[in-house]
Structures are given as C-alpha cells and as structure tokens.
Amino acid sequence: MFMRIDHVGIACHDLEERIAFFQRTFDLTVVAREINEEQGVKEAMLRISDGQGGGSYIQLLEPLGPDTPVGKFLAKRGEGVHHVAFGVPDVARALEEVGSRGVRLLDETPRHGSMGSSIGFLHPKDVGGMLTELVQAAEGQPETT
C-alpha cells in the first residue's frame, strides 16, 4: 500500500525561523509554501529527494491559531514531529482499506493537502501513537509518474 515516505511534518512556533534553521543546517531548499485554512496551518515543504518512487520532504507547520490541530499539539507537547505521511497511489482506496482493517479514519474522504495533493489522516491511537497521513500526489507532480 505504501510507496514511500512522502513527508515528515514538524510543528513549530515560528515558520520562518525553522525554515532558516533547516536551510543553514541541512542545505534543504523550500519548494512550496501554503496557507491551508481548512487544516489551520501555514506551511513550507523542503525537498529532501526526488527518488525513483517520488519525492520526499520535510514539512514545517506553524499553526494559524491555538484552537487548531497543530496549535493544540504545540501547547500539549511542544515543538517536534507532528505526523508521518506515506505516499499511496489512490488515497480514497487506501483510506477505505485501512478503515476496513479497524483503524479509525480522521478523514472519511480525502481533503486538500500540500502542493495540490489529496490527503487523509488516521487516528494516532490506532497507529501506535503516530499521527499518520496518507498522501496521493497531484496529477503532474513527480510523485505520480
């Protein structure tokens, strides 16, 4: 079902500060920035690789407010890894399959994610404590070719 790790999402208080850290420390480059109102985040994608199975990224996430998933996470746990996202060929089908195997879906149907992708989240309590995202890359993105 999983093709690759699409991205690791990292929660931070100050997006610009965290981007600068990843750029100067790991020589990563920002390839996309977005405000996703539905998810309550301002985010940046930093490319790690364009491997044969598709790209992989670090996703830096700053909450748009305290009453958002990332805002609540920061208040409770502080900065750090917020979720891991796996690339799948068909996110609607993957959600249906995983749901049928007993994992609670936070999204019954796919939502809009970074860089035009379609995404769905799985409940962390059903995945060993790891908030898990499934990602289907947008048409035309290297991930789907």
Ligand code: MC0
């Ligand atoms: C909460 N929990 C986590 C967690 N957030 N565990 C691991 N990783 C996380 N990130 C744990 C809590 O500690 C708690 O455990 C239990 O899950 C329920 O959490 P809660 O605090 O009672 O509930 P909420 O209201 O904070 O909701 C948590 C939940 C929510 C994961 C359901 O954040 C959610 O629906 N997330 C999916 C959407 C999302 O995260 N969007 C932002 C990224 P205990 O043991 O205390 O019961 S958007 C994004 O990333 C997009 C742009 C993209 O990739 O393209």
